[in-house]
Amino acid sequence: MKTSTDSPLVRHALNGPTMGTRYAAIFHAPEHLATAALAQALSDAVDRVDQQMSSWKPDSDLNRLNAxxxxxxxxxxxxxxxxxxxxxxxxxxxxxxxxxxxxxxxxxxxxxxxxxxxxxxxxxxxxxxxxxxxxxxxxxxxxxxxxxxTEALCLDLSGIAKGFGVDEMARVMDGFGIPAWLVGIDGEMRARGTKPDGTPWAVAHERPDRHSREAMGVIELSDMAVATSGSYRHWAEVEGRIVSHTMDPARRAPLENDLASVSVLAPSCMAADAWATAFMVLGAAAAAPLAERHGLGTIFVRSDGSVQARI
Incomplete structure (x- = not known):
């Protein structure tokens, strides 16, 4: 798909269901651009990831390996x-x-x-x-x-598969020759280039609150991905206490530390997704120097509302 610089650019938005949530793609192109093929390619890409890596689909490739x-x-x-x-x-x-x-x-x-x-x-x-x-x-x-x-093992890719799905969407956008775009699945996002006015793409940084959805800030993206892991959106009440969906491998139990959420900026969304989960498990004190060593941007939000950012 080629875009023409002779035609005025308008905002296009494509979206659809995947992985129990929705995917979205935003880009600017001529108004007459035929987007049906692009929309189908994006849908096919995320569906392929879901079919391969879902824990919920009995016939997924992941579950073939688990079984x-x-x-x-x-x-x-x-x-x-x-x-x-x-x-x-x-x-x-x-x-x-x-x-x-x-x-x-x-x-x-x-x-x-x-x-x-x-x-x-x-x-x-x-x-x-x-x-x-x-x-x-x-x-x-x-x-x-x-x-x-080599040992009994049950794999779960919920901390990395969505990020890879976003990277697959990015591959599709590049393959169709779209020069600048923002794609995402839920809170995992990746951007290429800038908006037509030269400003970065703006992504809301959600306040980690179990009872509401509101932004506590904005993350600006250009040729970068961001993923957020938190204990505030997916949780359960078990015997009177709130437990996180994120598991601490060392304790073999749901996560318990002072972090409410971690956002990670990295070149690929797959890496950002996995590192966000790792940093949630480690806690800010151990995660911050590790993030710096690997050149990753981070935003740590503690349960008391305090924020530690290095972007």
Whole structure:
């Protein structure tokens, strides 16, 4: 798809359902631009990610791997292999704070597929089980596009798959020759270039409040991605206490620290998504120097409302 600089640019917005939420793309192009093919390509891209990486779809490629016997090699599509490789990389770089192998804990606490409520028996079993590091228990064979588990392991990609979905949307926009755009899935966003007036794309930074949706600031993006992880949007009340959907791999329990949300800026949305989860687990004191070492922008919002930002 080619755009003409001779025609005035107008704002286009495309959106649709995916992964239990919605995707959106905003860009400026001539008014007469035929967007049907672009809209279909975006829909196909996010649907492909969902079909491959969903914990909720019994026939997803991720669940094929989860259901496979220990030691059996499973052929996987290249997109899923890319995400698994990046998940292992960030798992190592974060000292295990990002861990794709917490699927059993997620399900036991009622955040995965199923009845949608915590089950004490499953919680006790999942918390007490001796579990190897995912970095040790998952082996990848990129040359043959296959993976295998060396130990019993239930993978959950909720901390990285949406970010990859946004990156796939970015690939589509670039492939159609759109020079500047903003794409996103829920709170995961990525931008290329600037708006026609030369200003960066503006993304609302949401206040971490369980009872309302309002912005506490604006993040300006240009050739960058942002992802936010928080304990305020997906939570449950279990025996009178509020628990987060994010699992602490070291404690084998829902996250408990002073952070309400973490936003991470990175070149790819997949990396931003995974690092946001890792930093939520680590807490601001441990996460801040790690973010600086890896050249990542961060906004830490603590439960008391205080903000620590390095962008």
């Amino acid at each position: 496979a016997p220990v030691g059996a090699w499973v052929t996987l599509p290249p997109e899923l292999m890319t995400v698994l490789a990046e998940g292992l990389r960030i798992g190592r770089a974060s000292g295990g704070a990002f861990d794709m192998g917490v699927g059993g804990l997620v399900a036991a606490w009622g955040f995965g597929p199923g009845a949608g409520k915590a089950e004490p028996g499953r919680i006790a079993a999942a918390s007490a089980a001796t579990r190897p590091s995912t970095m040790q228990a998952l082996q990848l064979d990129p040359a043959s596009s296959r993976a295998r588990k």
